[in-house]
Amino acid sequence: MLTLRKAGPRQRKKLSLTSLLTGLVTLVVLLTSTIMLVGSYDSKRQSLMETTLHLNFTNADRMSRTMDSLFQSIGGSLAYNAQMLSDMDVRTPEQVEHQLKLMRNSSNYFNSIVVIGADGVVRNVEPATIGTAGKHISSQSTKEALALRQPYISAPYMTATTKRLIVFLSQPIFSRNGTYLGILGGTIYLQENNVLSRIFGNNSVDDLGSYYYIVDSDGHLLYHPDKQLSGMDISSNKVVQKLMKGESGEQEVRNLQGTDLLAGYSSVPANGWGIVVVSPMSLIHRQLIGHIETIIGYSLVPFIVLLIGVILVARRLARPFAYLADLVSKMGKEKIVIPEAKPHWSREADLLTKAVFLAVTDIQEHTDQLTQEAATDALTGLKNRRSLEYTLSQWIDSGTPFSLIVLDVDRFKFVNDTYGHVTGDEVLKHVAGVIVSSLRPDDVCHRYGGEEFVILLARTRPQEAFKVAERVRRALEQSKGPIPSQVTVSQGIAHYPLHASEQEGLLKTADQALYQAKSNGRNRTMIAEDKPAAPSA
Template sequence: MYRLDLRRLILLLTIAATLLTLLNSFHASYRTLYRQLIAQTLEANRAYAAKLAHSTDNFLKAAQQQLAYSATLLPELFDRPEQLDAEVARLKGQTGTFNGVFIVRTDGRVLATAPNSLGLAGSVLKTQEMLAALRARQPRISAPYAGVRGYLLVFLSQPISTRDGRYLGYVGGAIHLGKHDGSLQALLGNHYYQDGSQLYVVDANRHLLHHQDPSQIGEIVNGNPAVEAVLRGEEGSRQLLDSQRTDMLAGYAPVASTGWGVVAQRPSTATLAALDDLMLEILFDVLLFFVPLLVAIWWLSKLIARPLQQLAITARHWEFSSAQEQIRHVHSWYFEAEQLKLAMLNGLALLHGKLGRLNQENITDPLTGLVNRRGQQFALKRWQEQQQPFAVIALDIDHFKQVNDNHGHDVGDQVLQHVSHLMDSVSRSSDLVCRSGGEEFVLLLPETSLEAATQVAERLRGLISHTQAPTGAFVTISAGVAHWPGSASSVPTVLKLADEALYRAKRNGRNRVVVTGQQEIGSEDAPLD
C-alpha cells in the first residue's frame, strides 16, 4: 500500500512557508521603510516651508515697522531737504532691508531717495505701484512688479500724516526679488542641491518670486497642486508631479501678510535612493538566519515518524467537540504514533478542563463566589432569547461605608460574604445570585411572579436584619423589585426600574422593600419561615 512520504511533504511545506515568510517580511519591511521615508520627507519639507514662510512674514512686518517709525518723524522734516535725505539714507543703510527708499509727496513728486544714484529726486513718479501707494493712504505691500531697471521687486509703503490727520504723502522702500543683493533673497538663501531638491516662492498670481534658477523668476506656475493649495492659504504636504513630470515630495506654507506661498520639494528618487541598499543589507541578514534554519529543518525532517496526517489535521481543530472522538479513531500502529495520540488525548482533556474553569472564573465574583456582572448579562440575554419571564430583586447593604470606616475593609469583605451566604440560603437552584459591584447585589428569579419575588425579598430582608453580621451587630438591606416583561418590555428598563425602586427604599429610610409601580412594603420584620 502506497503511503505519502511525510518527510518530503514536511520539507516542501517548510521550505514554502519559510520562503513565503521571508518574502512577506521583506516586502513588509520595504513598505514600512518606504512609507516612513516618504512621510519623514514630506513632514521635513512642510516644516521647512513653514519656517521660511514665517521668517518671510516676520521680515516684511519688520520692514513695514521700520517705515512706520520713519513716518512718525517725517511730518516735521518735510520742509528740510537735507534731513529728508538723511532719513532715507538711514532707512536704507540701517538694516540693509531696502534696495531703495523714497519719500513721495501727495502730487507724486519724489522729495528724497536713497541711493542718490537712482536720480529720481525732484521727479514726478507715474508708475502704477507708486500711484497705488499714494491712493491707498494706509500701510501697503504691493504685488511683485518689474521696476524701472527691469528688476522684479516688491514695494512697501507707509502713509505720512500730520498730527491733525492731514495726508502729506508716503515713505516707501523697494525690495528686489531674485537678485543676489536683495535682502529677501538673502533671507531665503540659495538652495542648490545635487539631488534636484528645490525651494521656490510664488505670489498670489502664481508668479515665481524666488527660484534656484534665476531665469525662471517671473514665470507663471500652473497646474501644480502644491501651489494651488498654498495660494488657498493651506499649509501641508503632498506627493506630486512637477512641470517636468518628476515625482516630487512637496511641503508648502503661506506667507500670511502677502498671500505668497513657499514650496519646498525633493524628488522621490532622492529620498528613496538609499532604500535599495538598505533592503539588500536586510536581505543578507535575514538569509544568514533562514539558510541554516532550512538546512536544520531538512535534516530534522528525516527524524519525523511517517503517517501522522490524521493526528495533525485533528490537532488543528481542537476547539471542536468532535476532536476527542476523532483522535480515538486514529489508527496508531507504531509506538511513536501511539504515544503522540495518548498525549493529545490527555492534553485535550486538560485543555477542556482548564477552559471550563476559566469560563467559570470569568463569570464569578472572586470575593463572594456569586455570579458577577458579566455572568448576569449572559443569563439575561439567554432568558430574553428564550422569552423566559423573570423577576429582579436589586438590593444594597445599608450604611456599608460605615462598616468599612469603623471596622476596616477586611471586616467589610466578611459582611459582603455574610450577605452573599444568606442570599444563597433563600434562593432556589434555578435562581441566579449576582454581585453587581461594591455592596450591590441582584437576585434573578426565573418563572417567578412579581408578588412571589416581593415575598422572597421581604423574607431575605428580615433574615439579614435578624442575623448577626461579622461586625458583631446587625446589618440591614434595602431592595427594589421589578418583573420582566410585567414591569417593562425592555430588559435594561426592568433593571433600571429595580434600581430606582431600590433608591426609593434608600430615600425612605432604608431596611425596606419597594416594588416597582407600588408603594413600599415597609420595614416591619418579616417572618423567617
Template sequence: MPGGSSFSRCRQGVMSTVNLTPFSRRAARRLNLRTLILSLCLLTVLLTLAISLYASYTVQRQLLIQTTLEANRVYASKLAESTNLFMTSAIDRLSYSAHRLSGQLHNAGQLQDVVDRIRLDSNRFNSTIIVAADGEILAYSPQKVYPAGQHVASPESLAALRQRALYISEPFTAPSGRLIIFIAQPIITADGQYQGYVAGTIYLQEHNALDTLLGEHPYKDGSNLYVVDEQGRLIYHSQSQRVGEYVERNPVVSELIQGNSGSQQVNNTQGTSMLAGFAMVPTTRWGIVAQRPMASVTSELNHLMFVTVRNALPLLLVALLLIGWLTRLITRPLHQLAQVAHHLDDQQALHHTNNVRDWYAEAGQLKRAMQTGLRMMQHKIDRLSQESLTDPLTGLVNRRGLEQVLAQWSQNQQRFTLIMLDIDHFKRVNDAFGHDVGDLVLCYIADQLRQHSRAEDICCRCGGEEFMMLLPDVSAEQALAVAERLRLQVAGQNSPAGQPVTLSLGLAQFPETATAVVPLLKQVDLALYAAKHAGRNQTMAAQPAP
C-alpha cells in the first residue's frame, strides 16, 4: 500500500534519529536499571499471584455455589418426595379405615378402637376423629368425653361434611391455638350412602412423624430447612417460633407460590445470603426449601486462600532475591534488547536482535524469545490482514477483498470476466426455514462457486445473497459456459433447505464491457437485473462498451 510504504519510511527515519548519542548513553547510565528490573519483576510476580489467586478463588467459589445449589435442590426434591409419600400413606390409612367403618358406625367401642389405632399407627396423626353425616362426633382420639350429640363446628370440619370427598385443609389455627392440617376421608356404604368421615389432624408445631421426617437434616454446616404453604406461610421451620409467619416476599417462596421448583441464590427475609434448593409437594402444594448460608460455603475457601498466600510468601521472597542476583548479570544485554523492544515496529527489529551479544544462557533465551515473538507477531499481522479480507460465514473473499483485487487488476490492465449472481427468492428461504438454514444455503452456494472455479479465479460474497466470480483471461463464451454450468448444477439438486434454489447471473468483461471498475460493476449489475426481470434462473451478459 502506498500509505504503508511512506509510513515505513517514516518509521525508519524516526529509528535513525533515536540512535543513542553520547549524551543519551550518559543519561542511561544514570538510571538504576537493576532497580527498574526488580520493580518490574516484583510488580509482575505480585500481579500474577493476585490474578492467579483471584481466578482460582472465583472459579472455586462459583463451583462451590453451583455444587451447593444442586445439592440443596436434590435434597429438597427428595424431601418433597418423602413428604408426598407420607401424605399419601396417611390418606391411604384413612381410606382403609373409612372402608372398614362403612355400615359399622353404630358400635361406639369399635369406633374408639379404630381412631386410637389410626393415631398410634406410625405416629402419623396427633389426633383422629369420626364424624357422622349430620356432624355428630362419634369417636375422638386421644380419648375425650364429649356430651352426647355434640356436633363439629369448625369451618374445616363443616367443609369436609359438605365436600363428601377427600378433603385436605389449608394450615389453620385451631381454637386451642395450634397450627393444624386437617385430612378427612368420607365413609360411604356399598350402595353409595354417605355416612360421615374419618379424619386425622397433624399439629405442625408438635412432634409427629412429619416433624421427624423434616427435622432429620443430615448437614451440620449451618444448613436449615423450612416448609411453606400456598400462601407463603411457614408451616415448618427449625425455629418453631417462626411457624405461622408469612414469608411470601422471599424470592424462593415467590417461585414456590407460582408452582416452580429449582435452586437460587437469594437474600432471605432476614437479609442473610442463602443458597436455596426448593421443590413442591404435589398432594398438598407445599413448598420445601433446603438452604445453606453463603458465609458457611465460602468460609472454608477463604481459609484455604489464606493458607495458600501464607505458604507462598517465603517462596516469593526467595524468588525476588534470585531475581536481584540475576539482574546484576543481565543488565547489559537486557539494555540492548530493551532498545530493540522500544522500536518493535521497525522492519529491521529482527535484524537488530542479531547484534545483541547473548554471552550467557538467559540472555540467549530472551533474545531467541524476542525473535520468535517478532516472527509470531508478523505472522499474526499477516493472518489478521487475511481475515479482514475474508467473509466469516462462507470463507470466500469479502467485499473489501474484492475491491482490492478489482483495483489491482484494473491498474495492471488484467483482462477478466466478472460474474455477479444472486439467489432467487432467498428471503422466502429465510422466512420458511429460518436464518440458520439460510446460512447453510449461502455456504452451499459458496461451495458450488469453488467447485466451478479454477485456482486463479476469485470467488467472493459481496453481502446478503449476492456473490461474484472473477475469471482472469477467459473469453465471454467461456465465462458464459461457466455461469450456465453453475446455474444448472444448483437448480438441479436439493439445497440444505431440502429443495433446489435457483440463481440469476449477470456477466461483464474488462475491458470489453467497461474500461473502469465502477462502470463495469454498474454494467454487471444491470445484466443481473435483466436476468431477474426476464424471469430469474438465467444468465444475462452485459453489452460491450461502444
C-alpha cells in the first residue's frame, strides 16, 4: 500500500546570487553618488557664502570710502565759500547771489543753497524760485545749524512745504573780526537728481541679484532699490544697529521682510551714514543647483558605464565595494590620499578599483585646480591678493622676518588712455614677466591690484631688498615693452618687524615709501623710514 507524503510549506522564491549582488552594487553606486553630491554641496555652499560675504564687504567698504571722500569735498566747498562770504555784511544781495550761483554751478553738490543771517532770516537762496528769501527759518534742522555755529549735517527730514526728503549741510559764517554772521547751507534732495543719486542711485551691484542700500546715522533708509522705502526706519535691523555704532563687517542677516541675506556693511566716518551690500540666499541656492547639475552632467555617463560594467562582473565583487564606498564618502569633506592600487585576486574587482581611483583622482585634481585658480591672477599668472594676504598672515604668525616691496607701474593711466586697455594688459604681463625673471628663487611676486605688484623676500633685510628692487627696476627700464615708450616703475620697501608688526601697517608703510618715490620723480626705489626709537626711561 502506498503512503502519500504530506506536502510541506510552499518554498519561497529565492533571489539569485547575480540578482542579489547586482542589487547591492546598484545600491552602493547610488549611495556613493549621493554622498559625493552631499559632500560637494556642503563644501561649495560654505565656499560661496564666504566668498559672497567678503565680496559684499569689499564693495561696501569701497563705496563708503567714496562717500566719505565726497562729503569731505562737500564740507570743504562749504567752508571755502563761507570764508568767501566773511564780508557778507558789507556786500550787496546781488553780490551774495552771484557767489551762490557760482558755487552751485561749479560743484553740482547741492540742489539748493541758502544764506541765513544770525537773526534767522533767509538772506539769499539759490535758485531764487524757491521763494524763501526774506522769510524766517522754520525747520528744526536749520535752527539747530544756526544755533550750533559749527559745521553741521542734518538727519534726513521731510520739508513742510514741498514734501521733499532732504539732507541739510551748513557751515558757519564769521566776519573778518570774528563776528557771527549766520550760516551758509546746502540741501540735497534725496529723491531727486543730485551728486549722490548720480553716484549711488543705481543700487545694483551685479547682474545676479545683489544690491545695496544706504542708511543714515539714525537707521533711516536714504537709498534703496525700492524707492517707496526711502525714509523708512529700519534701525531694528541687526546690521543697521552695528552701522549706527560706527562698525563695519560682514554677516548673515534676515531683513524686516523675513528674507535671508548675506550682508557686507561699512560706515562712513564723514557723516555717520552706512552702506550695506546684500545678496539673497536664494542667489547662493541657484548657484549651488547649477553646481550640482554640472557635477551630475560630468558624472552621469561615467557612472552609467561603471554600473553596467559592475553588473556584468558583480558575482564576486562584494568585498571591494565597502572600501570604495568609504573612500568616495570622504569626498568634499577631507583631503583624500589615493593609495597605490594593489592587484586584486579578481580581475573584475581589480578593474573596478582602478576605475574608481581614476575618477576620484580626476575630481580631486579638478578641485585642486579650482583652488589654484582662486589664488592666481588670471591676467599675469602671478599669485593674487588673496594669496598675498594668506602668505603675510602665515609669515607674521610664525615670526619670520622679511622685506616687502610694493611696485607700481609709472603713468599706467596714460598707457591705458593712449594705447587702450588691451595694450595696458600686455604691459602688465610684460612687467610681471620681467619681475619674475629678475627675482631670486625663493622670492615671491603677487599682483596686488591694477598696476600694483607686491614682492615678498623672506629673511631679507631692507638693504638687500633694495638691491633686488633695483635689479627689477633696471631690468624693466632696459627691457623692450609692448609700447614705444619706456616702461618704468616706482617702488617702496618695508620690513617686518622693523617697520611694522602687522599686515595692514606693513603695507601702508611700504605704500608711503612708494608714494615718496613717486613724489621724487618716479622710476626709483625708496626704503621706508625706520620708526623713531622709544625714549629711554
